Amino acid sequence: MVENSNSEQISVAEFISVIVYLAEKSGNIIREVYRSKDIGQEEKDFGQGPVTIADLRVQRNIEYNLKQLYPTLNVQGEEDPATYAHFPPTIAPADITKTLISQDFLNSFHAKRAPYLDQLRKVYSESSPDATVFDKFDVKDAVVWIDPLDGTSDFVKGNLPAVTVLIGLSIKGHSRIGVVHNPFGDEDQSKGRTLFGTIEHGLFRIEYDEEVKDREAYLSREIKYIEPFNFTDSPPEDHSFTVAASLSHFSAQMKSIIESIHPVSIKRIGGAGNKCANVALGVVDTYMHPTAGLKYWDLCASEILIKAMGGYTTNVFEERLTYPADGDRQLQGLIIARNPQYHGMIVRRLAPLMQGIRAFFR
Ligand SMILES: [Mg+2]
Secondary structure, eight states, X not given: OOOXXXXXXXXXXXXXXXXXXXXXXXXXXXXXXXXXXXXXXXXXXXXXXXXXXXXXXXXXHHHHHHHHHOTTSXXXXXXXXXXXXXXXXXXXXXXXXXXXXXXXXXXXXXXXXXXXXXXXXXXXXXXXOTTOOOOEXXXXXXXXXXXXXXXXXXXXXXXXXXXEEEEEEEETTEXXXXXEEESSOSSXXXXXXXXXXXXXXXXXXXXXXXXXXXXXXXXXXXXXXEOOOXXXXXXXXXOOEEEXXXXXXXXXXXXXXXXXXXXXXXXXXXXXXXXXXXXXXXXXXXXXXXXXXXXXXXXXXHHHHHHHTTOEEEOTTSXXXXXXTTSOSBOXXXXXXXXXXXXXXXXXXHHHHHHHHHHTTO
């Protein structure tokens, strides 16, 4: 891929407002398709799993709107343009709310997190230098990674809380801004949840109700800051890990890899984006994906939520994840944990199996 030679500054607060809006309205499209009873399920080529009209319509809408607002921005999505280009966009650029989040609001959390950021910066060198506000980025360094509907295999089975809309932004190859929207809640499937975050500003949660159509009500929702994990504590040697494991792809091999880090308790959770959100929210300690299959758009949005919380994310070679614009889109497995020490303990316990896990990739 040719590098983006355009240079143009985009406001961080505006961009977050825009991608929150697009993710939440995409959730409405997913609900609409689900209720229509004809979700248009098809199998993708090369065993890539199912795709539905919802996946295609959402990608069409997000991509169309981002291109209308930011024509020079590099936007990359999971689905092939040939499969969704014929869907007319149903979200109008003029309706997008650009002021849900203000830069002052973000800056106030940045200031409050200053001591915490001093710790995080040792690991996340891509974050803004000390006392520098993160208020804009240049399109020439940025790529937007979209997974319009993550958890399609769960969606087609009706495991609705597994479904997420993922919009992530990488800058110079690192995840920096992300939105993970669950259109269907765990308990009440008529209500959704939106998480967004950056390292600098932290992780935030907003409740979403599609019935609320009034713009004032949309804008006046509470934007709740989530206190991050302790970045320096270490688990006790006998720590029992709560591990997220798939609903739809839980093989005997996967089970034995998870059990090798015993003691563990396994929590079955659908969707890669949804599993990451559950690590960020502290529901589980870790999520591992020791095989191929994850792509940049599966992780860019959700990894930044974990980084915002002080969590730690690597591939199976213990390398930080990167999202280069000209990369092959493939991640070499995944190990995420609530902080670097928890991650280190998982890697130590996995050691007897690690050579076999890595051999799969190189
Ligand atoms: Mg998808």
